[in-house]
Each structure stands twice: as C-alpha cells, then as structure tokens.
Amino acid sequence: MLVLLLPSLALAEPAYQTRTLPNGLTVLVAEDPSSPLVTVELGVRNGSMTESPEYNGLSHLYEHMFFKGNAVLPDQEAYLARGRELGLVWNGTTNTERVNYFFTTARERLPEALVFMRDAIVSPLFDQKELERERVVVTGEIDRNESTPQYHFFHQVDRRVWWKYPSRKDPLGNRQTVLGATVEKMKTIQTRYYVPNNSILVITGGAKAEEVFSRAQSLFAGWKPSGRDPLEAYPLVKHPPLKRSELVLVEQPVQTVSGQFVWHGPSTVGKELAATYAADVQSVALNRPDSRFQRALVDSGHCVRAEMTWLTQKNTGPSYVFFESTPERAKDCVEAIQRELPKMAQPDYLTADELRDAVHRLAVNRALEREKPSDLAHVLTFWWSSAGLDYYRAYLDRAREVTPADVSRYVRTYLLDRPYVLGLMVSPEMEKQGLDRASLARLVRPVHAPRLVTQEANR
Secondary structure (H helix, E strand, O other): OHHHHHHHHHOOOOOOEEEEOOOOOEEEEEEOOOOOEEEEEEEEOOOHHHOOHHHOOHHHHHHHHOOOOEOOOOOHHHHHHHHHHOOOEEEEEEOOOOEEEEEEEEHHHHHHHHHHHHHHHHOEOOOHHHHHHHHHHHHHHHHHHHOOHHHHHHHHHHHHHOOOOHHHHOOOOOHHHHHOOOHHHHHHHHHHHOOHHHEEEEEEEOOOHHHHHHHHHHHOOOOOOOOOOHHHHOOOOOOOOOOOOEEEEEEOOOOOEEEEEEEEOOOOOHHHHHHHHHHHHHHHHHOOOOOHHHHHHHHOOOOOEEEEEEOOOOOOOEEEEEEEEOHHHHHHHHHHHHHHHHHOOOOOOOOHHHHHHHHHHHHHHHHHHOOOHHHHHHHHHHHHHHOOHHHHHHHHHHHHOOOHHHHHHHHHHHOOOOOOEEEEEEOHHHHHOOOOHHHHHOOOOOOOOOOOOOHHHHO
C-alpha cells in the first residue's frame, strides 16, 4: 500500500506559509531545510499591462534602475560592492503582468539580504546620470531583439491581436519612449505601483517562516501603502474583441514557414475562470506526440510542427496554435489546422484517460518547479500576479475536474466562429514562389463550430 501512495506524495503541492503585513505586503515563505541557500524575491503587479503608449517600456527601464543607487547605497558602485560582499546572485525580469527582482545567497546572509532588498525597493534615488546610461542599455536590448526574425513576427502579430491597446502587451517597450524617459516618470511608476499593497515578498530555500515574518514586519513597517489598490486606482484596459479575421504576413530571411493562429482567450478573473483550466489541460493533452491532434497535423505530413497553448493572464490570455511547415506545404498545413479545429469541439475528441494523463503531466511539471528553490520563487510571484495564490493552490484540483465537455465548451466559446489573426513568416523567395499576400489572404476564412448532436435531436 505504501508503494501505491509514493507517487501522489512525491507530487504533492509545495508547502508554503503566507502572512499579510499591516501595510498590505504579502510575505510568502517556502521552507526547504536541506538547502544551504535562500532566495529573496520581490514581485510587483506592474509590466506592460499598466503601460499607456507614453510609458511603454518604462516598467522595463524601472527594473534596470532598481539595481542602482538608493538612500543607503548612494550609487551603483556602492550597490555592486555590497552585493559582492553578501555573495548575491541577482537579476530581474519584466513581463506583461509582473516585474520581479531576486537575490540568492547563503542562508546565513538572509537578514542582510532582506535589508538589501528593503533599501532597493523603498528608497531608489533615480540618479539622472544613471538613468541616462540605463536608457541606452535598455534600447540595446530592443536592438538585439530586433535583429531576430522571431521578434518581428511576434511583434507585428501582437499589434493586430491587441489592436486598440498594443502597448499593454509589449513589455520590451518602445525605443523612443525609453530614450525619452525622465526621473519624474520613474517616480510616477514608483508612486503608483511600487507600494506594499501591490507587491509580494517571497523567500524560498533554507529559511524559517516565523523568522522571516518577524524580520519582514520590522523591516518593511515604514513602507507606506497607497490609499487604494493600484489596479483599482489605475484600472487595466479591457481589450476589445477582434473585429474580423485577418492575415499578418511578415517577410524575414527564413528557411521554413512559421505561423500562428491567435484568438482572445479567457482570463483568470471573473466568469471566464473555469475555461482557463480546460484551456491548460487541453493544451497539454494535444501536445503529446501521440495525440489525435499531432497525428492529424504532424504525422500526416501536413505540418512539421503544431502546438496549442493558452497563456495564463488576468488581462485576456491569448490562445494560440503555433505551427511550422515547409514552404511547399504551408497552405496545406494551414488548411489542415482549420479542418481539425471543429473536430476539437466534439466531446469525444479527447478521452477522459487523455485528460487524466494531461493533469498528471501538469502535476509533474509542478513538482519540477520546486526542485530548485530559486526557480520556485519566480513561479510563485508569477502566479500571484497573473492569477492569485488561491488559484495556484487549487490549480491541480480544478484541473482534475476538467471533462471532455469542458474542453468542448472552451473551444466553442473562444476559438470557433470567432475572429482570429493568422500570422505567417516567409522569406522574399517564398513570396516569389507563390506564398504572396494575395494567395495567403485567401486562407483566412471562418472556422465554424459543428452542430451539437443531442439525444433530443436524434429522436
């Protein structure tokens, strides 16, 4: 009997404790007594979802300025010296719905690392000269991205998918906006979003929860909250639906044809919540090499690669079918996907066993996420920002409840009889050989849901 229980025990959810401080800061500790290291991570609900065009890219620039001088360490030289003294390995990332900063060090340096984090978050200086230098660094990142074909492909497709508010889905940002950034704009971002009631402090590894809570209570007591939830005071935009299906053709020096179908999918808030579990479970099931989806599209030879996914986001998560094909089979690949989509709406397209196996894969992925405590910190701040900790805690239980009928409902609600963007990336030579805009535009056609066959109809 013990042997039968071992797999489920091994895949159990990670144990962590949370506490909300009086100023609204959420503190989360995931203890791992076996680890000689600790990771101190701060997550902030910021990123491109909060950016109007005149701020597009400034969340990313703020991330860079975080590692500069503050009231205690007055310039970057002092900041870097203190980081070396503490043995810190650090970095930060800016995404659509979260900015995070993380320091990893020996567990005996945890008290000092918490102070280091506190000073950086509470009292940045935004020195003008450092800002000018960092603007060039950030635009250098934009330059590097623009040197790759995939950047142009995804960027141009996204501008059509999020046609009214494209800046809200572009965390890398706009070059001219970044170059025009001012200290005043950095302070505006700080005042709006870098407040305790819009942030989470996560500590993973060889830390003790009660000690962390006690230290955090003392260290962060002076960090003043905003009067209102920032995302209520500065509401996120509501992305309007696509008006029509359309083609986005991107010309780049590529050897194969890359493509994507993109729809506005569900969100992790409100009445759309249930569909997010179906979207995730379906994606894992369909992307198995032996799935009906893969057999129909890849094993058949229509496409070189086909993959379905939905991105976990609170502000309209996109649903995708990504694909790749040889130039001579590109149109065939697109049409094969269009034929397969309506079949996915039938409740028998995925079996209960396939859904069960998909959830087991999700459980394995969850276990892999906590193998390395420093990576687990990133995972936790992501879920906190884009879905919430309650969503994260209940995720596998809710995923286990997904039925074939739930998957069918998701496909019918978000994919079929809905406008989409079809993005295709081809080379100039491919265009000359028949993959031109006029011929590819003819592939953009409605994908209708099949008629539901009910017992009443059969009678």
